[in-house]
Amino acid sequence: MANGFNVAVAGATGAVGVEMIKTLEKRNFPVKNLKLLASARSAGKTATFKGETIKIEEMTEESFKGVDIALFSAGGDISKQFRPAVVRAGAVMIDNSSAFRMDDDVPLVVPEVNPEDIKQHKGVIANPNCTTAIMLVAVAPLHRAKGLRRIVAATYQAASGAGAKGMDELLVQTRQLLDGQPIAPKAFAHRLAFNLIPHIDVFNENGYTKEELKMLNESRKMLHLPNLLVSCTCVRIPVLRAHSEALNLEFENDISVEEAREIIRKAPGVQLVDDPAAKSYPMPADATEKYDVLCGRIRQDISRNDKRGLDIFVSGDQVLKGAALNAVQIAELL
Amino acid sequence: MANGFNVAVAGATGAVGVEMIKTLEKRNFPVKNLKLLASARSAGKTATFKGETIKIEEMTEESFKGVDIALFSAGGDISKQFRPAVVRAGAVMIDNSSAFRMDDDVPLVVPEVNPEDIKQHKGVIANPNCTTAIMLVAVAPLHRAKGLRRIVAATYQAASGAGAKGMDELLVQTRQLLDGQPIAPKAFAHRLAFNLIPHIDVFNENGYTKEELKMLNESRKMLHLPNLLVSCTCVRIPVLRAHSEALNLEFENDISVEEAREIIRKAPGVQLVDDPAAKSYPMPADATEKYDVLCGRIRQDISRNDKRGLDIFVSGDQVLKGAALNAVQIAELL
Numbered sequence: 001m002a003n004g005f006n007v008a009v010a011g012a013t014g015a016v017g018v019e020m021i022k023t024l025e026k027r028n029f030p031v032k033n034l035k036l037l038a039s040a041r042s043a044g045k046t047a048t049f050k051g052e053t054i055k056i057e058e059m060t061e062e063s064f065k066g067v068d069i070a071l072f073s074a075g076g077d078i079s080k081q082f083r084p085a086v087v088r089a090g091a092v093m094i095d096n097s098s099a100f101r102m103d104d105d106v107p108l109v110v111p112e113v114n115p116e117d118i119k120q121h122k123g124v125i126a127n128p129n130c131t132t133a134i135m136l137v138a139v140a141p142l143h144r145a146k147g148l149r150r151i152v153a154a155t156y157q158a159a160s161g162a163g164a165k166g167m168d169e170l171l172v173q174t175r176q177l178l179d180g181q182p183i184a185p186k187a188f189a190h191r192l193a194f195n196l197i198p199h200i201d202v203f204n205e206n207g208y209t210k211e212e213l214k215m216l217n218e219s220r221k222m223l224h225l226p227n228l229l230v231s232c233t234c235v236r237i238p239v240l241r242a243h244s245e246a247l248n249l250e251f252e253n254d255i256s257v258e259e260a261r262e263i264i265r266k267a268p269g270v271q272l273v274d275d276p277a278a279k280s281y282p283m284p285a286d287a288t289e290k291y292d293v294l295c296g297r298i299r300q301d302i303s304r305n306d307k308r309g310l311d312i313f314v315s316g317d318q319v320l321k322g323a324a325l326n327a328v329q330i331a332e333l334l
Numbered sequence: 335m336a337n338g339f340n341v342a343v344a345g346a347t348g349a350v351g352v353e354m355i356k357t358l359e360k361r362n363f364p365v366k367n368l369k370l371l372a373s374a375r376s377a378g379k380t381a382t383f384k385g386e387t388i389k390i391e392e393m394t395e396e397s398f399k400g401v402d403i404a405l406f407s408a409g410g411d412i413s414k415q416f417r418p419a420v421v422r423a424g425a426v427m428i429d430n431s432s433a434f435r436m437d438d439d440v441p442l443v444v445p446e447v448n449p450e451d452i453k454q455h456k457g458v459i460a461n462p463n464c465t466t467a468i469m470l471v472a473v474a475p476l477h478r479a480k481g482l483r484r485i486v487a488a489t490y491q492a493a494s495g496a497g498a499k500g501m502d503e504l505l506v507q508t509r510q511l512l513d514g515q516p517i518a519p520k521a522f523a524h525r526l527a528f529n530l531i532p533h534i535d536v537f538n539e540n541g542y543t544k545e546e547l548k549m550l551n552e553s554r555k556m557l558h559l560p561n562l563l564v565s566c567t568c569v570r571i572p573v574l575r576a577h578s579e580a581l582n583l584e585f586e587n588d589i590s591v592e593e594a595r596e597i598i599r600k601a602p603g604v605q606l607v608d609d610p611a612a613k614s615y616p617m618p619a620d621a622t623e624k625y626d627v628l629c630g631r632i633r634q635d636i637s638r639n640d641k642r643g644l645d646i647f648v649s650g651d652q653v654l655k656g657a658a659l660n661a662v663q664i665a666e667l668l
Contacts, residue, residue: 150637151637152486152582152637154488154567154580156490156530156569156571170528171512174508174512175512178505178508178509178512189613190613190617190619191619194504194572194573194574194618194619195573195617195618195619196490196571196573196578196617196618197617198578198580198615198616198617198630198631198647199610199613199615203610203611206633206634206636207591207610207631207632207633207634208633208636216636216637229636229637229638229639230636230637231582231633231635231636231637231638231643231645233488233580233631233645233647235490235578235580235647237490237530237571237572237573238528238571238572238573239528239529239530239571239572240528244530244532244569246488246532246567246569246580248486248565248582257541276533276537276541277537279523279524279533281532281533282532283524283529283530283531283532284528284529284530285524285525285528285529296532297532297541297567298541299540299541299542299565300540300541301565302540302542302550302563302564302565303484303485303486303550303563303564303565304563304565305563309565311565311567313532313567313569
């Protein structure tokens with residue numbers, strides 16, 4: 001591996017796959033050879049990496065021979081199908097799907113949150129859910145300082161969570177509505193343009209969606225806090241690709257707004273955007289295509305009789321920190 | 335008043351004023367004579383009421399002679415300016431602005447929540463903030479059954495909160511973005527199309543906005559709960575005219591999802607829309623132009639170790655229940 005790593009991107013034509021390729025280039029990841037893999041349908045298309053045109057190949061069990069790192073973003077079923085071949089080839093799979101996230105032998109990693117967990121890997125490292133990753137980049141440093149106990153979250157999630165087809169549907173549907181044309185929702189359960197949908201992923205019998213329960217379970221795993229309490233309402237809104245979250249946080253210890261600002265200011269992967277007088281606060285339009293999660297609207301929670309509560313608001317690029325960037329950062333740790 | 339009331343609508347050309355006129359007609363309010371008032375700029379325009387064309391007059395201190403009920407939605411300054419003239423004329427002012435809401439001698443009323451307070455009026459009755467009104471229609475019946483202690487709210491507010499110009503800006507700006515044209519935000523502090531803005535009304539020095547503090551102060555007043563705890567994050571999203579809210583509620587007593595559904599099912603002014611398996615939950619597209627607030631996504635709060643917590647989601651028409659309808663309902667109580 002003198003000249004770097006042999007890297008494969010599985011799901012190279014998807015919204016996240018495309019950003020994985022861009023992110024490998026932009027961050028100057030030491031790539032010796034880049035293999036782009038997709039379904040038979042996309043094989044033969046091309047993509048550009050550092051000025052070179054690379055042909056996209058159909059993914060088969062043979063694809064991973066000689067590969068060191070395989071970045072997967074092709075859905076959980078594909079990840080499950082190819083895991084044995086990847087491990088057999090001696091490659092490390094960095095998987096963006098939810099297939100293995102809660103498996104005991106698979107580290108679930110956000111490099112700013114729990115880089116140490118990466119060492120436990122047995123061939124597979126999981127990327128967390130995008131909403132959880134964006135939240136924890138801001139919340140983990142506050143937790144390390146003050147001890148996190150409980151989160152009440154409400155999310156404002158972008159169309160990109162449903163991939164390129166989600167973004168396309170929002171754009172096309174918006175124009176159809178403006179033009180008074182009929183619409184036909186496909187990527188989402190209902191109309192998203194000029195509307196919101198309080199439903200992401202499937203419903204569990206306790207009334208929460210899987211997406212909402214990921215916020216609980218993945219946070220517990222990554223923060224090593226088995227008793228952390230999290231309630232969440234996940235909502236899709238008509239925004240293209242950055243997720244935002246209103247977070248009400250409870251800590252073991254007192255925390256002030258100034259302390260929180262100082263912690264966020266020094267933390268990696270998160271940028272303090274918190275100057276209300278200048279109308280400066282996190283917004284998806286500003287977080288789009290940024291590596292850092294934006295954090296602001298930091299307030300002492302006035303719905304408590306103590307100083308252990310904080311309200312914050314975050315925005316982060318769902319496709320980058322929520323997926324492609326985080327996967328490349330994991331590869332960098334390797 | 336044998337044949338009904340002499341009614342004036344002040345601010346008859348605004349988004350709320352227009353809906354007030356429609357609502358008086360649709361609910362068949364007993365109007366003897368309808369006077370439509372606006373600024374000099376709008377005087378001379380006309381509006382239709384029950385098939386009749388009514389000329390809009392410039393509002394002066396003389397306008398209220400003979401008027402029984404004056405519905406005001408022309409901004410707080412106008413309400414303050416004309417209050418003495420309205421009271422002198424013996425009319426009752428039902429005011430949609432925030433000018434008098436927290437005054438001790440002004441009842442703040444949502445008819446489904448605290449109709450009894452109306453009796454205390456001394457010539458002025460205030461309409462609450464739209465976000466508070468929509469929330470309390472769903473929360474008040476739960477409070478009456480189980481004793482409300484604390485609310486953590488995150489809102490998803492429509493462009494209509496900034497009036498007709500807010501809705502126009504969202505529509506025009508969306509088309510400009512789709513067409514790759516430059517945009518120039520005016521009604522809102524930033525771009526709203528395909529974005530969100532976590533900032534409504536001005537900032538207080540504790541970091542909360544006035545809009546967020548209204549949720550606390552107006553709820554305390556209307557529920558007669560001086561110790562109620564409320565924290566709120568108010569966010570403008572690219573939706574036209576219905577507000578939604580993710581509400582995390584804490585009660586004095588245990589409450590189950592089934593109890594909550596039964597309470598909402600029986601409560602006036604709110605409709606239970608809570609069938610996740612059928613993808614049925616509150617959405618602004620469905621709440622628009624409806625009198626009832628929609629309430630669903632009812633869950634036992636899993637971030638607590640007891641049964642006193644509930645998560646719910648509501649959507650309500652900001653222009654109707656949040657403003658015009660509530661004002662007419664107050665008039666009906668009179």
